[in-house]
Amino acid sequence: MADVLSGVASPTDVRALPEDALPGLCEALREAIITTCGRVGGHLGASLGAVELIVALHRVFHTPQDALLFDVGHQAYAHKLLTGRRDRMHTLRQADGIAPFLDPRESHHDALAAGHACTAISAALGLLSGRRQLGHTGHVVAVVGDGALTGGLSFEGLNNAGGSPLPLVVVLNDNQMSISANVGAIPALLRTRNARAFFESLGFTYLGPVDGHDLGALTRALREAKASSRPVVVHALTKKGRGFPPAEADEQTRGHAMGPYEWRDGKLVRSRGGRPTYSEAFAQVLGDALERDPRVVAVTPAMLEGSALTGLKARFPDRVHDVGIAEQHAVTFCAGLAAAGAKPICVIYSTFLQRAYDQIVHDVCLPGLPVVFAVDRAGLVGADGATHQGAYDVSFLRPLPGLTQWAPVVGEDLGPMLATALQAPGPSVLRFPRGTLPDLPPEMAQGWADAPGPSSLGQPTHDARADAKGTMDSAASRLTPAALPIPGARWLKRVAGSRLTLVTLGPLGLSALEAARSEPDWSVLDARRAWPLDEAALLEAAAGGHVVVAEEGTVRGGLGSAVLELYAASGVSPRVTLLGMPDVFLPHGDARVQRTQLGLDAAGLRRAGRALLGEESR
Ligand SMILES: Cc1ncc(C[n+]2csc(CCOP(=O)(O)OP(=O)(O)O)c2C)c(N)n1
Ligand SMILES: CC(=O)[C@@H](O)[C@H](O)COP(=O)(O)O
Numbered sequence: 108m109a110d111v112l113s114g115v116a117s118p119t120d121v122r123a124l125p126e127d128a129l130p131g132l133c134e135a136l137r138e139a140i141i142t143t144c145g146r147v148g149g150h151l152g153a154s155l156g157a158v159e160l161i162v163a164l165h166r167v168f169h170t171p172q173d174a175l176l177f178d179v180g181h182q183a184y185a186h187k188l189l190t191g192r193r194d195r196m197h198t199l200r201q202a203d204g205i206a207p208f209l210d211p212r213e214s215h216h217d218a219l220a221a222g223h224a225c226t227a228i229s230a231a232l233g234l235l236s237g238r239r240q241l242g243h244t245g246h247v248v249a250v251v252g253d254g255a256l257t258g259g260l261s262f263e264g265l266n267n268a269g270g271s272p273l274p275l276v277v278v279l280n281d282n283q284m285s286i287s288a289n290v291g292a293i294p295a296l297l298r299t300r301n302a303r304a305f306f307e308s309l310g311f312t313y314l315g316p317v318d319g320h321d322l323g324a325l326t327r328a329l330r331e332a333k334a335s336s337r338p339v340v341v342h343a344l345t346k347k348g349r350g351f352p353p354a355e356a357d358e359q360t361r362g363h364a365m366g367p368y369e370w371r372d373g374k375l376v377r378s379r380g381g382r383p384t385y386s387e388a389f390a391q392v393l394g395d396a397l398e399r400d401p402r403v404v405a406v407t408p409a410m411l412e413g414s415a416l417t418g419l420k421a422r423f424p425d426r427v428h429d430v431g432i433a434e435q436h437a438v439t440f441c442a443g444l445a446a447a448g449a450k451p452i453c454v455i456y457s458t459f460l461q462r463a464y465d466q467i468v469h470d471v472c473l474p475g476l477p478v479v480f481a482v483d484r485a486g487l488v489g490a491d492g493a494t495h496q497g498a499y500d501v502s503f504l505r506p507l508p509g510l511t512q513w514a515p516v517v518g519e520d521l522g523p524m525l526a527t528a529l530q531a532p533g534p535s536v537l538r539f540p541r542g543t544l545p546d547l548p549p550e551m552a553q554g555w556a557d558a559p560g561p562s563s564l565g566q567p568t569h570d571a572r573a574d575a576k577g578t579m580d581s582a583a584s585r586l587t588p589a590a591l592p593i594p595g596a597r598w599l600k601r602v603a604g605s606r607l608t609l610v611t612l613g614p615l616g617l618s619a620l621e622a623a624r625s626e627p628d629w630s631v632l633d634a635r636r637a638w639p640l641d642e643a644a645l646l647e648a649a650a651g652g653h654v655v656v657a658e659e660g661t662v663r664g665g666l667g668s669a670v671l672e673l674y675a676a677s678g679v680s681p682r683v684t685l686l687g688m689p690d691v692f693l694p695h696g697d698a699r700v701q702r703t704q705l706g707l708d709a710a711g712l713r714r715a716g717r718a719l720l721g722e723e724s725r
């Protein structure tokens with residue numbers, strides 16, 4: 108079957124094929140998608156479910172004169188394969204390779220970049236309006252999933268489009284799935300006769316429901332939509348994971364997202380070589396908290412599986428809420444929960460938290476409600492690239508009065524930090540990265556390096572040994588809130604009279620420890636909080652005259668900026684180097700390689716320290 112696809116270099120070739128060649132083309136596309144995802148991972152399920160839809164779209168609409176926008180873009184591998192990227196698909200989501208989602212810089216058949224859900228309708232209406240204003244006659248199509256209709260932004264777009272005379276075409280790819288089972292009233296409504304009434308009441312012509320795997324029916328409906336002079340929705344019923352039995356059998360996500368070789372014996376499994384992830388470790392301590400305190404409740408905006416909450420949902424069905432792709436609602440829902448006296452924990456990816464900024468400010472921080480934000484995927488995310496990097500949470504949250512920002516180093520820190528956050532009178536953040544838990548370094552596994560005594564600059568911050576012991580003990584035993592709260596920063600290595608201190612946030616503390624092992628007069632300070640700062644500890648660090656601050660987040664406005672602000676306000680002037688994510692949107696690639704490239708590994712930290720000391724050659 109692959110030869111049908113090998114004859115397609117552009118959508119023009121798709122339109123030139125005889126109709127009886129199209130089933131073979133769809134089979135070849137599925138084969139290519141399955142092979143690609145098997146080798147390099149990717150969004151298998153959604154892309155398999157959209158094969159016929161995408162072939163029919165390219166038969167009817169002529170890109171780039173007509174524009175196709177795909178909500179998120181994770182379902183668009185067939186579109187990439189049909190638009191000249193077939194021979195590079197093996198580079199998908201890798202450094203300098205094919206992008207994880209759509210990107211006009213990659214192909215002029217990609218109308219707009221995306222990666223976050225619920226944007227397609229608004230962007231498509233804007234594109235259509237702008238094109239008409241500038242005399243362009245092409246059609247604009249927004250392809251959105253049923254999950255995308257659980258997000259408010261989609262409705263802002265539908266509302267505006269339905270009241271507009273512009274002939275926007277919305278194709279609803281309804282597979283009754285988000286990443287896992289879809290939630291709420293809207294997806295359910297779509298499978299009833301009310302779907303027609305719903306869209307018609309919003310001002311759309313409704314075409315459907317159409318079998319989303321029947322090329323003839325799809326083509327006819329799309330041609331009718333293309334001829335419409337007013338907003339129109341084509342409602343296609345599809346199956347996520349279609350054509351690959353392990354995905355179709357994957358009840359949880361239909362093979363939504365996977366790493367390479369994540370299926371064995373015909374089953375789709377998330378394989379990470381057995382080590383738990385930070386998300387799974389957090390879910391563990393969250394489960395303890397749910398067990399211990401009936402006021403605790405968890406909220407996720409459609410990332411039950413990605414945030415490792417599926418098991419907790421089964422254990423606490425009424426206290427783990429998946430609210431759909433609705434980050435703004437998730438945050439303000441948590442504000443309501445907190446106002447009622449519950450202890451809400453909003454479990455949310457750093458990049459998706461961006462969508463709920465005003466809700467954090469206006470509904471949580473301004474009233475000072477004790478919402479806990481478990482900010483997952485904080486830092487480099489790797490394959491998902493620029494639209495998904497967890498780069499900004501420290502910076503955009505730090506200015507908010509009363510919001511405490513914690514960052515664990517190792518999995519054992521999560522319990523104490525969560526318990527501290529749950530005791531806090533106001534809102535808190537715990538940020539942790541995508542990926543598996545690290546091994547404990549020798550300094551942590553066998554207790555801490557001897558602290559040389561009280562800080563030379565004022566009160567000792569705290570007894571690192573006691574704190575560490577408390578932390579370590581809590582790792583072993585069930586946590587009781589009495590063991591907390593945690594004070595501020597934590598010396599991972601404390602050398603009296605050290606000349607240089609590596610100040611880090613989160614897991615970078617481990618790289619700093621490794622970097623400092625061969626440097627007898629370097630100290631390592633785990634800031635533990637991005638805000639508020641542990642000023643005494645940071646002023647002690649300044650005493651050595653040289654400070655490197657390293658964080659896996661943008662250097663603009665992050666921990667490093669806060670430290671510089673402290674030193675300026677305190678009238679101390681050590682030489683300071685800031686390391687972090689640079690002032691660009693970092694592309695897709697291997698996060699470990701990118702960390703090294705950014706100098707956010709032990710060698711990079713050592714280089715930065717030596718450069719600061721003027722000992723580059725050593
Ligand atoms: C703002 C935002 N929140 C969450 C996500 C994660 N996400 C990616 S795809 C997806 C499910 C989309 O469901 P649907 O629109 O039905 O598409 P399907 O995968 O079923 O084809 C989610 C939640 C995202 N990309 N953007
Ligand atoms: C497309 C999308 O936004 C999600 O599927 C995201 O790619 C999940 O990321 P993780 O793989 O880090 O859970």
Ligand SMILES: [Mg+2]
Pocket residue numbers: 252253254280281282283284285
């Ligand atoms: Mg869906």
